Amino acid sequence: MNTAAVQDSTTSTRGPNTPVLEMVDVGKSYGNVNALRGVSLRVRQGEVTCVLGDNGAGKSTLIKIMAGLHDYTEGQMKVNGIQRNFGSPRVAQSSGIATVYQDLALAPLMSVWRNFFLGNEMYKGPFRNLDIDSMKKICDEELTKMGIVIPDLERPVGSLSGGQRQCIAIARAIYFGAKVIILDEPTAALGVKQSGVVLKYIVKARDAGLGVVFITHNPHHAFLVGNHFVILKLGRVVLDAHRDELTLDQLTAEMAGGQELAELSHELRGVDPGKVVAPHEVEHGALDPGLTQEEAAELRTELSDASGAPQTTVSEEK
């Protein structure tokens, strides 16, 4: 039903340099607190824009502005080049901006297909009976399309894993006509394998022509899928770079606070806690803490297999 709309939008507005969502010097103040100052950001279709930042950096405020929960107080936000002020999440959604929050907005005891169509149910006939067969069929197709295997669509969502739930929420947002999808720390509560599933899914969403805003505080996850990186600190953008302009180490260092971290380590060096346990045999340079070298390499290849290497898409678009 809404797939036609998605395809229209992807073809009509697709172009390497037209940002589907653009923020110019956007600021937000709550009374005398400036939560966000002078933030400029571009979200292009077919690109993953990663927004990184520590707690309190302004990530949530940024999401809330894009999702229509809050209005901004300074600057401009443009959707497809037209300045917009969203009054409510519904308005944002109808403009094609879907947000998948950490709590996912799924009702745990309801079946997968009922959750998928929640609020957008299909019905038919004079008594407006739910069109259960069509809904199940579409739900199955959409999930299969994105490579999510759920054996029984009648199962309650609560019995699925965190990664599967995340994927259902993303698939739903895409099916119901999203052009930009904002993911609020989708991997924060997940294990390594589950994170991998979600990251692959982010790549698929990008390849489907969506603009993806990936909010995270894990630079390793961001670097695996991101085309563009924005780091927020104390409500300001401190880094805005393309993938080919920086390395994972630089990103991690920036994310960890760069100069601040150096100062902190200097400070802490003075406090020698003494040796409590024998040093572990920790391999350095792993992709993710808790991820072995082999797993990391595997995940990397899988991701690039699924998408074509992200680097190439960037250079084409640049």
Next chain:
Amino acid sequence: MATVTTTATHDDRVKTRSALSTLFGMPAVGALIGAVAVALLFLATAPAFRNVENIGTILYNASTIGIMAVFVGLLMIGGEFDLSAGVAVTASGLAAAHTAWYFGLNVWVGVFVALLFSLSIGAFNGWLLHKTGLPSFLVTLGTFFVLQGVNLAVTRIVTGGVSSNTISDMDGWASAQAVFASSIDLGPVAIKIPVLYWILLTALLSWLLLRTRVGNWIFAVGGDSAAARAVGVPVVATKVGLFMGVGFGAWLLGMHMLFEYNNVQSGQGVGNEFIYIIAAVIGGCLLTGGYGSILGAAIGALIYGMTQLGISYAGWDVDWLKTFLGIMLIGATLVNMYVKKKADAR
């Protein structure tokens, strides 16, 4: 392993459940097992229970609980309670009787005033819940006491006594009685009309819950109202509607009580709200919302009706009825949990 060939159009990853496990996955199944057990118990021990003519009495007894239990069950699936449901029935009957008698109007006017009154009590409960953000347990506990007081005080003011005045000599009585309190003979069994309403409502509300958008919304607001709101479900309207549904049930039952007995005792109905909730819980509705069955709630009411009459038919001490109910409530909840766990594991 036996190989099953599936056609290409059928996704073989989606395993179809066996009919048995689908049956046992239904929330009403615990209640169904309970109903069969209770029926067998009394069929064995109470000779009068085996009498076909008593089927009508048992069903009638069940319907006076069941009409409310199906609405209360729906409300509980939507994640809320209504403790005022018991006295609301009495309040509705009194509203009709007092309006008709005091102003000397056709009883049908009273009936429609009572309908408006009952629906507005429900709407008020829902609105107050939304406005205050208090739990429905507390909000409707307040309404419960308010209505209890109003029932007594207004009846005293209007009639000077504790029951409404007789309205059987007023205009419209005969037709209203035919609608709300008539009886149909099916061979040896006399079926009172509330039984038909009860069955009709069970079918209608089951359809509403399982086959319409509104039903999907009810499950969602009960399961996670924040999630429901985030995807655009009108949460407040759904909840207010559910409370108004309980109001409608209270009106229907209140009208039956009025036209069956000709007057209404103002102190009636206190404590019945818990019987409605018990029926819904036995029927598989979760106290936390988001899960349950209307058919189950109706079967829960049937269990109550069978138990109440069965105990007296068996010649047991009727004083033990509530004790029996309490034990059955815990038992049914445990059976439901066990069955649900088994069904999910398949």
